[in-house]
Amino acid sequence: MNRQAVWTLVVVSAAGFMAGLDNLVVTTALPAIRADLGGGLADLEWTVSVYTLTFAVLLMLGAALGDRFGRRRMFLTGLTVFTLGSAAAALAPNIGALIAARAVQGVGAAVTMPLTLTLLAAAVPAAKRGVAFGIWSAVSGLAVATGPLIGGSLTEHFSWQWIFWVNVPVGLALLPVARAKLAESRGENPRLDVPGTVLVSTGLFGVVLGLIRGNPDGWTHPLVLGSLTGGGLLLLAFVGWEARWARQPMLPMRLFRSRAFSAVNSASLLMFLGMFGSIFLISQYFQGVGGYTPEQAGLRMLPWTGMPLLVSPLAGLLTDRIGGRPLVVAGLALQALGLAGFAVAIDHSAGYGQQIPVLVVCGIGMSLYFAPTANLVMACVRPAEQGIASGTNNAMREVGGALGVAVLSAVFSARGGYGSAGAFTDGIVPALVVGAVVVAAGSAAAALVPRRHGMRAAVKVADHPRPAAVPAGRS
Template sequence: MHTDRPPTKATAVWTLVITSIAGFMAALDNLIVITAIPDIGEDLGGGIEELEWTVNAYTLSFAVLLMLGAALGDRFGRRRVFGVGIALFTASSAGAALSSDIGLLIAARAAQGVGAALLMPLSLTLLTAAVPAERRGMAYGIWGAVNGLAVASGPLIGGAVVEHISWQWIFWLNVPVGIALLPLARLRLVESHGPADRLDVVGTVLASLGLLGITFALIQGNIDGWTSAPVLAGFGLGAALLVAFVRWELHTDAPMLPMRLFRSRAFSTVNAAGLLMYLGMFGSIFLLTQFLQLIQGYSPLEAGVRMLPWTAMPMIIAPLAGALSDRIDGRLIVATGLALMAVGIGWQAVIAEPGLSYAAQVAPFAISGVGMALFFAPVSALVMNSVRPAEQGIASGASNALREIGGTLGVALLASVFSARGGYGAPREFTDGLTPALWVGSGALALAALLVLLAPRQRPAGSVAEGTAPALAEPGSARHSAPV
């Protein structure tokens, strides 16, 4: 990893602040629209499928372009592309706020996702370059805590803004933050480059269209019928394009996602767990937020406040878990977090009833929040330590992409389960759909916990000398089987 000048302590602090704020802004917009969906539908029109796309347009474009964003940073300069990402995200946020119909809003949300895809993976590689190896666990923990808090607090912040101002302001809020970050990024971040010298445009197109086809089929399945021609075509064409993507990546000289990374058991298992975690978490939050509003009768702000036992935990616990991962095996921390989330969401599935009191939900919300905090803090270190320093940029992009894909699929899949077994009619009909959907989310999280435990044991982050290959404890890991 080449940097234009050696980082200092002040540079490390500024990098942590700037990348955390930028990451918070991008992560917040994953779910911030959820509490605004009723207001958006009333103002702009559109059925449930169009409103679902206000979430998925962002996560899908975010997911499929993350690895391209990492490659652009490696080639043209990570600080430079990071700044472009902030600028695009800021401009498209203004576009979303000014949207006069649902189609324009979906398009603006997709553009926001492109900006987020440029800034998010580079925020982690910029941070890695600026922070000494022995302190990266704490830095990753803070970065992870801020991003985890952003994802989970989207409903709270969105609810407060919608209730007291208007839904447009959930997007206007990004504009002054983005404008303030642009000069700070230019003046305070150290420029660095990676080894990439060519861009994988074909791979990007294949992955984008393949994921779009599958997401479209999941969303339309309950509308058009699971055996209808459009749905079957979406699944079939999407799967075929993803197979073509893998074959292309195996043979091209400049792959967007080097398949050799997956020879590392550490890299493949941790990233599979990340995809499943986002699938279970995003889908569950999407439905539980609506349960609080539509069935329990809370306003958007009241619903967000009542999720605080879940959403406040990352800020409290994740930095401590990140520091702990400098001293013990991070796999155990991540697996524990995933198991707690599975328990918390499974508990919600057991108790979901139309007349459920909020008091009965506090404990499962809190358990889910602790689990999410334990996941976000050490997982970045696990991913970055599973590859060589020269490949950390593409590893960061791949990891974030797989998680966002999980989030997109989670909203689409759990909403499909919900619609197949229930609906938005009577309260009983809602909980009839909610319960099996939450069990799907809980099952995905439990499977993720098991996958993390299959990863090889890693030495604590602080024991890895800066500039050396990741220290993994057994053959078959990136150090042994993922040549660079």
């Protein structure tokens, strides 16, 4: 990779780490936040959920804005908003102000995150993208998975405000580097698809809101039923608008006629459903049943959550040589096997030493998924469409994560609860089995990607002219 590609990789990976980290970084700090700012259970739930909500809802809008107004320009805008939101969260005088600041963080992350992959694809030659995507994926996956550990450590040794303050110097350092080192590029559509943007954003808002509130409010609650139904209908209307009436659609429906594009996005949705929901419950298992502090629980998750740092770059290198399909299929199969193995270990009261091997299997599986998937998504489309392809895949992941927490928590609540260690075990075992089945279905979906698609498509993409770029430092 040339120097600009390396700088791009550093900048977008750091930005992606911050955005991914804030998905779960707050979870282990909630008791400290409540003691300091007050608020009820619903307020604490919204402190976590509002970030996921705004992040998931606006991802495709962020990608579309980058295509329309310039990807580097919107990346800088999103990074600025995220940094300001982080500072506002750290300075929040009450729980309401904290929730509002978390929403601002989500807006900034939604604009920034899909553009990280697009900017990286534009800067790195097609033959080297597997390695670059492997590093980017390792950092992004590590951020999501280690959120509870980092949040617990900062809260335990400093204060809960530091889970937000830590973003501020990083954001301030990245902004001038991004402006100087990133090249500007745009998508091929000069106009923003306003009706499509409104339909997909409001539709995703309804679906994600319903998923978030399903367990605490009840799945038959009018808000939940109305949100899920209304959101689903709006998304159907979005599909109809994009397919029939939009002159310049933000998400061309013809992309889904590609078996590879449909299969990769289906696999991403199922992977995050099983993985995100499982991490949510397992981190609580170590604390509630194992009796560990948040930091200790996070450390015991490292055989799983730290594995992307070791395996994802190697997976990226293999992607360049053998294609992404076999790696994604194998990775999701291993992730499913690991989740099922962890459920068996818990059910037989196995100690932590016996749990380590299945955690390692989960980590290897997750690592093999991340890098090749990023490469496959970018290779499915033409360079001018990579922004919206990235936004679509990120939206699938976030919706999958919200769905995973909702579904696995519902299974957990139906079979167990928080009343005792035994009740927790009774609930988490079937929940992890469901998670394993879902991830296995993701492996089957990934198997539908045409053989060696990643290698062939990468060559095809390399033959296309890149989108018009403006030298770094200019608009």
